[in-house]
Amino acid sequence: MNRGNSYSPKVNSKTQDLVITSLLISLVFISTRFINLRLPISINGGLIHLGNMMLFISAIIFGKNKGAIAGAFGMSIFDILSGWAAWAPFTFVVRGVMGYIVGYFAFMGGSDGNSVIRNFLGILVGGIWMIAGYYATEVILYGNLLAPLTSIPGNVIQIVAGAVTALPISAVLKKTKML
Numbered sequence: 001m002n003r004g005n006s007y008s009p010k011v012n013s014k015t016q017d018l019v020i021t022s023l024l025i026s027l028v029f030i031s032t033r034f035i036n037l038r039l040p041i042s043i044n045g046g047l048i049h050l051g052n053m054m055l056f057i058s059a060i061i062f063g064k065n066k067g068a069i070a071g072a073f074g075m076s077i078f079d080i081l082s083g084w085a086a087w088a089p090f091t092f093v094v095r096g097v098m099g100y101i102v103g104y105f106a107f108m109g110g111s112d113g114n115s116v117i118r119n120f121l122g123i124l125v126g127g128i129w130m131i132a133g134y135y136a137t138e139v140i141l142y143g144n145l146l147a148p149l150t151s152i153p154g155n156v157i158q159i160v161a162g163a164v165t166a167l168p169i170s171a172v173l174k175k176t177k178m179l
Contacts, residue, residue, distance in 0.1 A: 004005055012056070021069055024058040028074025033082065048154060051075055052162025055099050060113040060170040064103030072096030086141060093132035101126040114174055119167060127159035 032051030050073065059067025075095045079088040105122025106113040113119065131152055138148030 011078065020062065021066055024054070024066055024070035025073045025077070027068045028054045028058065029077050030054075031074055032078040036077065044098030048161070048175055050161060050165065052076065052158050053165045056102055056119075056126075056162050056166035057170050057173070059099045059103035059122070059126075060101070060106045060119050061108050061173055063113070064100045068096045068104035069099070071099030077116065087137065090133070090137040090140075094130055094137065097133070098126040098130050101129055112174075113170065116167060116171065119170065120163065123159065123163045123166070127156075127163075129156050130159065 022044045028051050029169075031054040032049045036047050036049035055067065055071040055074070058070040060164065072092045072095050076092040079085060079091050102119075102122040105118050106115075108118055109115075111118050134151060134155060135148045138151060139145055142148070
C-alpha cells in the first residue's frame with residue numbers, strides 16, 4: 001500500500017525542487033574543484049576543469065533556471081573556497097547567464113533538451129558568452145586589454161571538454177526517463 005511517502009520522479013514539490021537544485025550546485029562545485037588541471041594556460045594563470053560539463057548537463061536536463069542557479073552558485077562557491085574571491089561576483093554572473101543560455105536553447109521550441117543540435121547551439125552561444133564575460137572580467141580585474149586574450153584558448157578547451165562529455169551523457173540520461 002502506497003502511503004504517499006515513496007519516491008516518484010514525476011512528483012513536483014518545493015522540497016524536491018530544492019534538493020535537486022542543491023545537488024546540481026554541489027555537482028558543479030565538485031566537478032570544478034576536483035576534476036581539474038592547474039595549467040599555466042595564460043599570463044594570469046588558469047584552470048581547466050569539468051565544471052562546465054555539469055553546468056551543461058544541469059541546463060540540458062533540468063532547464064534554464066536550474067542551469068543558471070547551478071552554474072552561478074556552484075562555480076562562485078569554488079572561487080570563494082579556492083582563494084579567488086575577487087572572481088566570485090563575476091563568475092556568478094558569467095556562469096549564471098551561461099547556464100541560462102544553454103537551458104534556454106535546450107528547451108526552445110518544446111524540445112525538452114532532447115535535440116542534440118539545440119543543445120550544441122546552446123553550448124556554443126553560452127561558450128561565446130563565457131569567453132566574452134571572462135575577457136571583460138580580466139580587463140576589469142587586471143586593467144589590461146591584451147593580457148586577457150591569453151585566457152581565451154583555455155576557455156575554449158573548457159567549453160569543448162564540457163560539450164564533448166555533456167552532450168552524450170545528457171542524451172543517455174534523457175533516455176532513462178527517470179529525471
